[in-house]
Amino acid sequence: xxxxxxxxxxxxxxxxxxxxxxxxxxxxxxxxxxxxxxxxxxxxxxxxxxxxxxxxxxxxxxxxxxxxxxxxxxxxxxxxxxxxxxxxxxxxxxxxxxxxxxxxxxxxxxxxxxxxxxxxxxxxxxxxxxxxxxxxxxxxxxxxxxxxxxxxxxxxxxxxxxxxxxxxxxxxxxxxxxxxxxxxxxxxxxxxxxxxxxxxxxxxxxxxxxxxxxxxxxxxxxxxxxxxxxxxxxxxxxxxxxxxxxxxxxxxxxxxxxxxxxxxxxxxxxxxxxxxxxxxxxxxxxxxxxxxxxxxxxxxxxxxxxxxxxxxxxxxxxxxxxxxxxxxxxxxxxxxxxxxxxxxxxxxxxxxxxxxxxxxxxxxxxxxxxxxxx
Numbered sequence: 001x002x003x004x005x006x007x008x009x010x011x012x013x014x015x016x017x018x019x020x021x022x023x024x025x026x027x028x029x030x031x032x033x034x035x036x037x038x039x040x041x042x043x044x045x046x047x048x049x050x051x052x053x054x055x056x057x058x059x060x061x062x063x064x065x066x067x068x069x070x071x072x073x074x075x076x077x078x079x080x081x082x083x084x085x086x087x088x089x090x091x092x093x094x095x096x097x098x099x100x101x102x103x104x105x106x107x108x109x110x111x112x113x114x115x116x117x118x119x120x121x122x123x124x125x126x127x128x129x130x131x132x133x134x135x136x137x138x139x140x141x142x143x144x145x146x147x148x149x150x151x152x153x154x155x156x157x158x159x160x161x162x163x164x165x166x167x168x169x170x171x172x173x174x175x176x177x178x179x180x181x182x183x184x185x186x187x188x189x190x191x192x193x194x195x196x197x198x199x200x201x202x203x204x205x206x207x208x209x210x211x212x213x214x215x216x217x218x219x220x221x222x223x224x225x226x227x228x229x230x231x232x233x234x235x236x237x238x239x240x241x242x243x244x245x246x247x248x249x250x251x252x253x254x255x256x257x258x259x260x261x262x263x264x265x266x267x268x269x270x271x272x273x274x275x276x277x278x279x280x281x282x283x284x285x286x287x288x289x290x291x292x293x294x295x296x297x298x299x300x301x302x303x304x305x306x307x308x309x310x311x312x313x314x315x316x317x318x319x320x321x322x323x324x325x326x327x328x329x330x331x332x333x334x335x336x337x338x339x340x341x342x343x344x345x346x347x348x349x350x351x352x353x354x355x356x357x358x359x360x361x362x363x364x365x366x367x368x369x370x371x372x373x374x
Contacts, residue, residue: 036283055081137217
């Protein structure tokens with residue numbers, strides 16, 4: 001199941017908004033990345049999809065054109081709310097490969113709260129609750145390891161457990177996390193225990209960094225749900241993550257399941273730099289109508305560096321405006337052979353308060369002076 005076209009007539013700040021989305025091909029997952037400054041309705045867009053499928057928003061407010069097979073079922077069942085009922089009934093008949101709508105909202109990790117139960121019944125719409133995500137992570141990791149053990153043909157229980165743990169850690173290898181899963185603590189209800197790489201000290205999940213908790217928690221939760229042919233909505237997956245992890249977080253998500261359509265909102269240049277141009281949608285306010293509209297970039301940025309992404313895609317200068325003005329003034333002095341004047345030296349000193357004498361700009365100025373042979 002996937003959305004080919006989305007039209008929102010009136011939801012919060014979104015009015016008369018039409019968006020076309022990329023769909024999965026050859027059973028592979030596809031990621032649609034939606035970017036835009038604060039106040040352009042990125043979160044509202046994801047919320048509207050969830051409320052549309054749950055029947056809270058009427059088809060007049062939110063019109064979704066789905067893939068052809070689902071469209072037939074949708075028309076047969078009259079509306080989106082009945083479509084959700086249809087899939088849950090199908091699951092009750094044993095057809096548990098039915099599609100899902102999964103919504104992972106943005107959040108800030110706060111306190112650890114253990115969760116010992118999990119509703120594994122099929123639900124057409126799944127929303128991961130931020131306040132329970134850490135507890136979910138511990139429970140999900142344990143259940144994931146135990147499920148791998150149950151499906152293993154290895155007779156030796158120690159080797160069986162180690163194979164399951166190695167499989168789990170291999171999945172996160174690309175993230176180059178500081179820790180890895182070490183074992184399940186048999187003396188404490190099979191709680192997952194981790195160890196830092198290069199260190200034998202074992203710690204529980206609440207001792208990990210916020211970024212590691214998020215990576216383990218959300219991704220393992222999605223692994224447990226095991227989505228296929230589903231729509232997965234993720235709001236700002238970069239929160240609490242180091243830039244290096246932001247670069248690979250969507251890669252980790254999209255290894256899960258097959259034929260899934262991911263719709264992701266972000267402010268992260270690192271995520272945007274790894275997004276194919278055809279999968280990128282910008283939400284911008286039209287200066288004339290003041291309505292939010294979808295813009296599809298027609299050309300790649302000149303580079304994948306942060307400055308190019310921010311300036312050419314996000315419309316933001318990576319270098320502060322006042323620093324750009326100082327660069328311009330000092331460049332004029334160099335071009336006029338006046339870099340040794342008192343005014344030029346004052347400008348240079350202000351520049352060096354924020355960057356070193358070996359910065360790209362300062363090296364360029366030194367090269368210009370060197371070419372003059374002075």
